[in-house]
């Protein structure tokens with residue numbers, strides 16, 4: 442479980458996160474949603490330690506992440522997997538080398554052990570026999586799966602995904618969403634996904650935090666959304682005619 446407690450964050454005197462508290466549950470895909478510029482990425486980066494909050498704390502399973510020493514943070518980072526927008530694979534490395542990268546950096550396993558683990562992770566994301574290829578030689582959906590394999594290589598307890606569906610067609614996006622949800626349950630991870638993909642909200646939204654103008658405006662499940670009278674949430678979720686229709690027919 443990850444808890445954000447009374448987080449404030451501003452840049453150049455402009456308040457970006459305004460007293461955000463939220464709980465992200467273990468074994469669940471927790472979504473952070475909100476319109477462009479609402480502060481989702483700043484919140485995700487604050488949770489993962491890439492931004493320091495002005496005040497407030499981030500708690501990882503009863504450990505105060507915000508108050509940790511540099512060494513404690515380095516140790517904690519080994520328990521964190523990250524999936525960035527656009528996959529962020531190294532173009533000059535093969536698929537296997539990309540997945541092996543965190544193992545090369547953070548473990549003292551033998552090359553054989555690291556290769557074995559990398560290939561087991563690739564198998565888990567349904568990618569086999571492509572370990573010798575370079576990122577430019579595989580599709581965007583496959584690149585995303587390689588990035589997921591890399592994110593789980595160290596067997597993390599926490600997984601952070603920033604817009605995992607960006608640039609993918611709707612069908613591939615669903616495959617990636619389902620994969621993230623499956624591995625979250627399988628490894629009992631606390632997964633936090635930043636998204637404005639409404640399909641993701643309804644497909645994997647087990648615990649959703651809605652950020653509006655830097656504040657946590659609402660929290661609930663995808664089912665709760667249909668019964669919420671939160672105007673800002675409704676305006677955001679049911680902005681398109683398609684989702685408006687779905688609501689009317691429920």
Ligand SMILES: Nc1ncnc2c1ncn2[C@@H]1O[C@H](COP(=O)(O)OP(=O)(O)OP(=O)(O)O)[C@@H](O)[C@H]1O
Nearest residue numbers: 452453457475476477478479480481482483484637
């Ligand atoms: N490092 C920074 N320095 C100054 N301002 C920043 C910085 N990072 C983010 N901001 C500002 O914080 C606000 C929220 O940005 P953020 O990237 O969190 O939005 P978002 O909800 O993730 O949007 P999107 O969905 O478009 O990615 C924006 O006004 C942005 O300009």
